[in-house]
Amino acid sequence: MPPPNLSEKLASIRGVRLANSSSTWDISFDYPPDSPHGIIKSITPHDTHSSSQRTSQPALALPSLTHPHIHLDKAFIHNEPRNAHRLPLTGSFQEALSLTAAAKQDFTLPDLLRRGEWLLAESVSAGVTAMRAFVEVDHTVGLKCVEAAVTLKKQWHNACEMQIVCFAQDPIFSTDYGDENTRLMEQALEKYPQIDVIGTTPYVETSLEAAKKNIDWAVDRALQLDKHLDFHLDYHLDTEKEALMWYVLNTLIQRGWNTHSTRNQVMLGHCTRMTLFTSSEWQKLAQLIHTHDVPVSFVGLPTSDLYMASPPHQPDTQHLARGTLQIPELIRRYGLDGVLGMNNLGNAFTPWGSADPLQLACLGVGVYQAGTRTDTELLYECVSTRARAAIGLAELEQSLMLWEGQEANLVLFCDRDETGCGVSRPRGSVAETVWDPPGRLARDVVFCGRLGISGLAGPRDAMYRFLP
Ligand SMILES: [Zn+2]
Structure with missing residues (x-):
């Protein structure tokens, strides 16, 4: 399973456009001993005298993309022929649970590696250079999903930085399997130092008391x-149920988890119940987080939420209500940290969508009514720089402008004919890449200063200069 071919180290990229700039620039790279993976050494106005005659529009260079929340082991179950009899018939949440539980019983290491490879290849070619990958640990799959993730993390380390989440999708403090599931989580954490994150699902526990124990255990072990x-x-829209958000925050505060005590981050996903919060509840939440400097980020998972997150007892299918965190509002109005994630792909929880995070930013334009240029830049940040910071791989940068000293991870949107008709529509701005994301063949991806070589991309393009 080879990861993508990579070029020699780049010395420079010449004559590209940057976010919020109409002129063209030359980017040079450096590989000092303390940053062997490469940094941007300088960004200087393009030296037009040294460049050859160019007919197409200059490429747009932006920070690379990130999956802050994606399920590696459950990806593309629907594309595996052996699961042909396990496709959704009703599309309900209960059906998704039972179909996925049945598919999990048949997971094998080769199957996990094959589907994981699909996810990695499609992500990396879209411009993803970092991902937080969830893999389940429970009585059904044991440790085999973690084992697959550890193998893929190593095989693909030249193309993508993968964080592994040791994830309890199943109950760990209720049902007949709770004890065994907890024991397996502990075993995985002890056996695999490659695990970066502990993840659980408190809402699957059968009682509120067990859900709170689940939260206590995860906070303490992390x-x-x-x-x-x-x-x-x-993950529900039921006002009758208490939001566990408050319990999580109070537990973190009580245990002293804040930006001064640790560099580790806390991510909260789905949280659709919060879409029913009043503005005073939101203010109370933001105040709690800000007063205690809790490093919390919220990840909106709109492709899953739009498919599944409906209120209980929905009376009329002509009035389908849905709930998903309003990420731009959460950032702008309450000063909270928010990002966007793909969550599931190709399974009964989310049969639709692709591994391209830009498609998620594009969906955000419609879901959040966020169509201005400034909106699209924020949406791009939510699948790029903000996502990378939220999973703890970088400091938060409030701009898509590349900067000197930045890690050498970029995506370039190139003016290439993808239609086969000899026609191409250039994308000169961030907004144009978000409103209608260009295909993979129009994207060149730079990871640690090396260019991925595939399809139309490659060092034959005159804008790239390589180290001798
Ligand atoms: Zn998830």
């Missing part, structure tokens, strides 16, 4: 083992 923490939380 603190003890120095890992990031990631909860699937409050």
Whole structure:
């Protein structure tokens, strides 16, 4: 399973456009001993005298993309021929649970590696250079999903930085399997130092008391083992149910998890129950987080939420209500940290969507009514720089402008004919890449200063100069 071919190290990229700039620039790279993976050394106005005659529009160079929340082991179950009899018939949440549970019983290591490879190849070619990958640990799959993730993390380390989440999708403090599931989580955490994050799903526990125990356990173990923490939380639209958000925040505060005590981050996913919060509840939440400096980020998972997150007892299918976190509002109005994730692909929880994070930013234009240029830049950040910061791989940068000293991870949107008709429509701005994302063949991806060579991309393009 070869990861993509990579070029020699880049010395420079010449004559490209940057976010919020109409002129063209030359980017040079450096590989100092303390940053062997490469950094941007300088960004200077393009030297037009040294370039050859160009007919197409200059490429647009932006920070690379990130999956802050994606399920590696459950990806593309629908594309595996052996699951042909396990496709959705009703599309309900209960059906998704039972179909996926049945598919999990048949997971094998080769099958996990094959589907994982599909996800990695399609992500990397779209411009993804970092991902937080969830893999389940429970009595059904044992440790085999973690084993597959560890193998893929190593095989693809030249193309993508993968964080592994040791993830309890199943109950760990209720049902007949709770004890065994907890024991397996502990075993995985002990056996695999490659695990970066502890993740659980408190809402699957059969009682509120067990859900709170689940939260306590995850917070304590993450603190003890120095890992990031990631909860699937409050995935419903039922006002009768208490939002566990408050319990999570109070537990973090009580245990002293803040930006001064640790560099580890806490991510909260789905949280659709919060879409029913009043503005005073939102203000209370933001105040709690800001007062105690809790490093919490919220990840909106709109492709899954739009498909599944409906209120209980929905009376009339002509009035389908849906709930998904309003990420731009959460950032702008309440000063909270928010990002966007793909969550599931090709399975009964989310049969639709692709591994391209830009498609998610594009969906955000419609879902959040966020169509201005400034909106599209924020949406791009949510699948790029903000996502990378939220999973703890970088500091938060409030701009898509490349900067000197930045890691050498970029995506270039090139003016290439993808239609076969000898016609191409250039994308000169961030907004144009978000409103209608160009295909993979129009994207060149630079990871650690090396260019991925595939299809039309490659060092034959005159804008690239390589180290001798
Ligand atoms: Zn998820």
